[in-house]
Amino acid sequence: MSLQSVSKTILVLETFLKFPDGRSSVSGLARQLGWSRAATHQYVSTLAEVGWLVQNEKRDYQLSPRAAVFGRFAIEYSGVPPEVTRAMESLVEQLNEPISYAVLNGNEAIIIERHEPKRPFAISRAAEPHLELKTSASGMVLLAFDAHVDASRREGMQDTLAEVRANGYAQSHSEWLGDVVDVVAVPIMSDGECLGALSVIAPAGRFDIPTAREALLTARAKVEAELGGAKAG
Template identity: 25%
Template sequence: MSRGSVTSRVLSILAAFSPERPALTLSAISHQTGLPAPTVHRLLGELAQWGAVERDEHGTYRIGLRLWEVAALAPRGLGLREAAMPYLEDLYEATHQNVQLAVLDGLEVVYVERIAGRDAVHVFTRVGGRWPAHATGVGLALLAHAETELQERAIRGPLRRYTANTIVSGTELRRTLAEVRRTGVAISDGQVETIALSVAAPVFGPADKVEAAVSVVVPSHGYDWRVLVPAVRAAARGISRSLGSPRAARTPSSAVRGSVERPDL
């Protein structure tokens, strides 16, 4: 690692930070990256001067706001979020549960926005966080419309299990993705946590390709998730129209693409 390029060294330092390690000392970064402490110290100084990292009075480093400002320029981040926010807010006001917007990155989803009420059901997701696509509602909605090669990669697995309800069979995943395409929504019931159920729908962009997915996460018991399907479809359609999707402009608001049944998990 120490013989790598300056760019690879800088990227390895930034990659040392994670949700589990949001704050690191110089020695910890040196240990995580395998870089000599003097090299880490010099590069951290340059990163701090630019604003990529911040150092507190105890000598601990954190990711700086300058990186957040740059990341916000990503077309699948800020632009998508701005188009989606009015519809996400409407969906939240109708449910007061977790409303989420995510994009696909390989076989994982990245959450670009989340709105949650104080009494909403617990979820592990956070803005900027990642989760395997096969275990989430937004992930299933995105995978169902992904390139065939990527779908086959997911189906070949391995598929990590989180609960007894998690899809871990390639055959089951293939069937589930076909059902998502048929109905226009994805239902993920207790796949990440047994207490939570997600209803998700794909968001289409100007080329009528799926660019994101929107979801509502509610308690898996004592909540009639079927009443959420029209609202989630409508939110996804509204965001798609804002992004310039031709198919969304042609779809009447009363369109129903198919009946939705609770998944047999």
């Protein structure tokens, strides 16, 4: 038999994900939940007391750094969704290039899974898992599609990120680990949430970018359909 108090506590935390900036007043949260203000305040004040919620200068509540750390730890160590892993394996065979899956981790993107082709690949020799948000294709995807990124991290990039959202992907041509590389990345979305960024990387000029882009977009559509089906089931 489930504990209603635990279920409702989890529901309160999950509801914060539905607000564009991740913040809400008690009244706004109550409306979203369909609860009374008094009942909502009881859960919110308890979560704030134990450090999972904090209030800003406007007295609105938001998830605390403790919640953020827990969330990132869960993402990094609970494993990549099997639907994503299958897509990565298929993309490696199709493109014969390294395929990575990255998630947001503070002020950077971090690669939590990478699949390599069997042939030697020069820049995979000590692949750096940490990526700059504003300069990497995966980072730009996360900035563009993750609704919970602090707005200050998007400063000066509004036009670029709007284009990424409109296109559904990001590309970069830059130096990485001493090599000039081309990268294409797409988001993986589920119920409006950006779960991570799927990308392909290779030395500049080695792969056909439109072909790689189309492969990633097709993989994204397939993964998101599978994720939706799995949840519905």
